[in-house]
Amino acid sequence: AQTIHQWPVAEIKAVGSPLSLGCTIKGKSSPNLYWYWQATGGTLQQLFYSITVGQVESVVQLNLSASRPKDDQFILSTEKLLLSHSGFYLCAWSLPWGSSYEQYFGPGTRLTVL
Amino acid sequence: GQQVQQSPASLVLQEGENAELQCNFSSTATRLQWFYQHPGGRLVSLFYNPSGTKHTGRLTSTTVTNERRSSLHISSSQTTDSGTYFCAIGIMNYNQGKLIFGQGTKLSIKP
Secondary structure (H helix, E strand, O other): OOOEEEEOOEEEOOOOOEEEEEEEEOOOOOOOOEEEEOOOOOOOEOOOOOOOOOOOOOOOOOOOOOEEEOOOOOOOOEOOOOOOHHHHEEEEEEEOOOOOOOOOEOOEEEEEOO | OOEEEEEEEEEEEEOEEEEEEEEEOOOOEEEEEEEEEOOOEEEEEEEEEEEEEEOOOOEEEEEHHOOEEEEEEOOOOOOOOOOEEEEEEOOOOOOOOOOOOOOEEEEEEEE
16 A cells, blocks of 8 residues: 655744755655645645656745655755745645546645744 | 635534535636545545545535536534545646645534
């Protein structure tokens, strides 16, 4: 069975500090991967997606970047945090498009920027 | 304008009552998924249902694509059903994995 793990579970960071969030998928080969962001009490917004190692597409510009260094790993980062980056970050996966479009989400990372 | 509208925004019921959640969307959706978000944040897929009716346990999802609407019915609600329910659509474009989420329906079930 496939599992999706996100780290860290929660972070409290200062404005202007760097950030790196991670996501790992186990039990599924070559999944499509996604990063979503949710403001407190708000809806979800897709930030990035990746259909293969080394390739990441940006959906929304939020002064964040993403990378996919391995088939099963997706990283979200920034060199300088803003207050507006606070919220809940969720990683998701799906099978390759055309096979299935259903998305499955990880447990999320809660980020507080002070 | 908002592409996915969910109603009601919030709903309070007594345990045992049925819940009906609505999702209307403004674009031609080729994909539709219902999610449940636990109070702690975890998002769980309930249904992938771009058209037709699907059942699982006490949950039923019905999507009428040409009328651009979907519903989620919860029968005999339980306190553990409390949380936020999201509807999300995918539209036909280059990013076939993009889901556009509604604002959610916050459901509270009282014992």
